[in-house]
Amino acid sequence: MSFTDKIKEYNWDDLDAAINGMTDHDVNRALYAEKIDFHDFLALLSPAAEKKLELIAGRSHELTLQRFGRTIQMFAPVYLSSECINSCLYCGFNRNNKITRRTLSLKEVMAEAKVLHDQGFRHILLVSGEFPKSVTLDYLCEIVKNLQKFFASISIEIYPMETDSYKALVASGVDGLTVYQETYNQERYRSVHPAGKKRDYIWRLETPDRGGLASFRRINVGALLGLSPWRVESALTGIHAAYLTGKYWKSHISISFPRLRPAAGGYQPEFPVTDTNFVQIICALRLWLQDAGIVLSTRESQNLRNNLIPLGVTQMSAGSKTAPGGYLLTDEAEGQFQISDDRTAKDVAATIFSLGYEPVWKDWDAVFLKAD
Numbered sequence: 001m002s003f004t005d006k007i008k009e010y011n012w013d014d015l016d017a018a019i020n021g022m023t024d025h026d027v028n029r030a031l032y033a034e035k036i037d038f039h040d041f042l043a044l045l046s047p048a049a050e051k052k053l054e055l056i057a058g059r060s061h062e063l064t065l066q067r068f069g070r071t072i073q074m075f076a077p078v079y080l081s082s083e084c085i086n087s088c089l090y091c092g093f094n095r096n097n098k099i100t101r102r103t104l105s106l107k108e109v110m111a112e113a114k115v116l117h118d119q120g121f122r123h124i125l126l127v128s129g130e131f132p133k134s135v136t137l138d139y140l141c142e143i144v145k146n147l148q149k150f151f152a153s154i155s156i157e158i159y160p161m162e163t164d165s166y167k168a169l170v171a172s173g174v175d176g177l178t179v180y181q182e183t184y185n186q187e188r189y190r191s192v193h194p195a196g197k198k199r200d201y202i203w204r205l206e207t208p209d210r211g212g213l214a215s216f217r218r219i220n221v222g223a224l225l226g227l228s229p230w231r232v233e234s235a236l237t238g239i240h241a242a243y244l245t246g247k248y249w250k251s252h253i254s255i256s257f258p259r260l261r262p263a264a265g266g267y268q269p270e271f272p273v274t275d276t277n278f279v280q281i282i283c284a285l286r287l288w289l290q291d292a293g294i295v296l297s298t299r300e301s302q303n304l305r306n307n308l309i310p311l312g313v314t315q316m317s318a319g320s321k322t323a324p325g326g327y328l329l330t331d332e333a334e335g336q337f338q339i340s341d342d343r344t345a346k347d348v349a350a351t352i353f354s355l356g357y358e359p360v361w362k363d364w365d366a367v368f369l370k371a372d
């Protein structure tokens, strides 16, 4: 069974009706329940829960402290390529956008990575558009083999691959896989992915399963907030994360909350998510999935990111550039989207400290694998 079978148990409209039908009583039950169940999770995502957001946030803070302590794991992306065969309407790398594109050579990747290493990062995320002609499995394995000498954790956010290719990447030293479904609403998915391989909803939906089968140590899922109504989208994101947690117990499951940002092409979110909605989503997910990692990127503003640190977040990117060569090259290729928090990694780390938390640059070493 894959998540394709699991998601069939849920109907978008029924979930919408269930969430919108939740009462104050349902929300109170969820807030004070010893063990939060799926019904409670839906109550926490409901309009009725908005009045109790402060209490929900307080609970989310307590639970995150219990499970993760006062730590925020730091990471940064390295964009390998802005070439792409897809035409996702919301993305700056959409093949129809007339932008300068680039795929970095190994030497350029290493130079970019050195900038991040010098800033203190030991966890990096390799990001690429879908362009298998240049971003081949061999290209990726070669990069990872070289980066491993400097980084304790290497994750990928690239195009979906077969399980065997993922196994090869794990063997070469990749430990994390990030893949966002973008939207779990199949109709919306089709309308924002008009062409290219990404049009295949099921292929993408089953990608985290293939990652689990390939034994990635970390798997990170999420939806691109703004593409579909957020309450049901968040419910299905939670269902996906819960399914993966139960099935691939060797992988630690995290959830990201990418919210649409301005990008080349000028796509406007049809279902905007306010900052208050955003806080509600994060806290509701924390209350239901107490051990899930929660990842926050520089898409969000400095102020919101600072306020979210105590509420449930466990990992943050900092000082990010979203173009290949963005850290070093002056004739910069265009980025995938505009970031909002443009503080340096050092400044973000200082803020984390000032809030009583510890920025963690390294929480893992492959040597642990050899210990047993």
Ligand code: SF4
Binding pocket: 084, 085, 086, 087, 088, 091, 092, 093, 094, 095, 128, 129, 130, 198
């Ligand atoms: S979201 Fe990814 S697959 Fe789609 S156009 Fe952008 S880089 Fe390509």
